[in-house]
Amino acid sequence: MEGPVPSPTLPTSRRANGHASPAAVSATDLRKSYGDKVVLDGIDLRIPSGSVFALLGPNGAGKTTAVKILSTLIGADGGQAQVAGHDVAASPNGVRAAIGVTGQFSAVDGLITGEENMLLMADLHHLSKREGRRVAAELLERFDLVEAARKPASTYSGGMKRRLDIAMTLVGNPRIIFLDEPTTGLDPRSRHNMWGIIRELVSDGVTVLLTTQYLDEADELADRIAVLHDGKIAAEGTAEELKRMIPGGHVRLRFTDPRAYERAAAALHGVTCDDETLSLQIPSDGSQRELRSILDLLDAEAIEADELTVHTPDLDDVFFALTGGTDQPKEAVR
Known part of the structure; x- marks a missing residue:
């Protein structure tokens, strides 16, 4: 068992104006292999608080592996990482208390209602019954799920399940959220609704690390984008900075x-x-x-x-030029 979690000291990053700002997530020389397969080959990340950072990469690039390491689901083979000021290896409980994770595949239990899913999450966060019901009601209203709250989640559309998934993630009021392909399989209207939710989270000061297979999504949402290829960061910058790297303009x-x-x-x-x-x-x-x-x-x-x-050039041009790919990027197997 870990002792009391100390008050974290956040590392800092530099904004364009030169002033230091706290980094919500940082990683140095992060490495991970599975057998002979090198998935992460010494990547560095620095994500300022209150921003959206997107990880792009072709199939097998290691995006999901990076998210799993940063969210303490798996350990790294080398390097260091801090999330919310806590070392992911030395203080995993501190990291878990500060984050929310929405994976590629929904964590929603289809056999129970949306409201029951929310209350179950509240129990897992050790909220009192009264507080749990209050938080659940507020989030169901915020994500426009009040009318469907007492229906089995198995009857929800893909967009509704994704909204419920993120609402469940927010029960613990995390200040850092990992979204692993949050809009995969959604129709265009549901995707745009999800974009609005992400923007609203960031406007409230939440930091979002986003992996996505949609280049337009990264272009639309991300303050900074890192292109991951062969386990390394091939390039990082704003969407406009990345586009200017590629000839053809x-x-x-x-x-x-x-x-x-x-x-x-x-x-x-x-x-x-x-x-x-x-x-x-x-x-x-x-x-x-x-x-x-x-x-x-x-x-x-x-x-x-x-x-x-x-x-x-658009982000498609950037992606193809940096990765040598001919297909739209797909999520890594790991």
């Missing part, structure tokens, strides 16, 4: 005046011309600096384009 100019088109083609460097549509394509990383340079050149020659569009 360009600015497209379209003209209706053939003379303006020809003059622009002569004034700009490295352009690809389309004489049929009177459009020019100029390689660009999409930055404000490069766009200003193009516009300054056009202004200097008194050339005005009828249409200007900026095209940057």
Whole structure:
């Protein structure tokens, strides 16, 4: 048995403005193998409090293994990790008291009602009956499950089960939540509803570590994204930072005046011309600096384009470039 859990001292990370902010989750040189198969080959993570961090990676990349280590479900072979200021190996009970975990597969018991699932979770958190009923009622209302609360959970739709799953995770009021593919198998409306729930959690100061097989989901929700490949972090940054790493971005100019088109083609460097549509394509990383340079050149020659569009690589391009994959990423077996 562990003794009383000491008040944690959170490690810090740096925001863009240079000020230190507490890191809810940190890992250094995290390693895990199964036999001869290396799943995690020395990964580093640092997740600021109150943010969404997404782990992306192809099949077998180790995303779920990382979540299992950080949530104390399995041990690492090497490296160190802290969650909510607690070492995952030395103080697993401290970690468990601070987190909530929603796995790939629902933890909902279909044989009992939604309300009974919630009350069971309240019992597991050692809440009094009165407090358990209060918390259950509040969360059922928050997740729009009041009407279905006394129906067997087996009758719930996929979206309702996922909402109930997250509601159960929140019974203990965790400040850090691990969401392992929370929207897999949901219809588009249910996915968007789930996105709204995640945003609401973060607005309340909760930290979310998200694994997902949907690149648009990471783009939509994550403050920072790490691409995991062959057990290593291939790249990490904001969605925009990752997109700028990949070649293929360009600015497209379209003209209706053939003379303006020809003059622009002569004034700009490295352009690809389309004489049929009177459009020019100029390689660009999409930055404000490069766009200003193009516009300054056009202004200097008194050339005005009828249409200007900026095209940057999306996360699909980033994923394929970093992992060499040809398929949409799927969750790791482990």
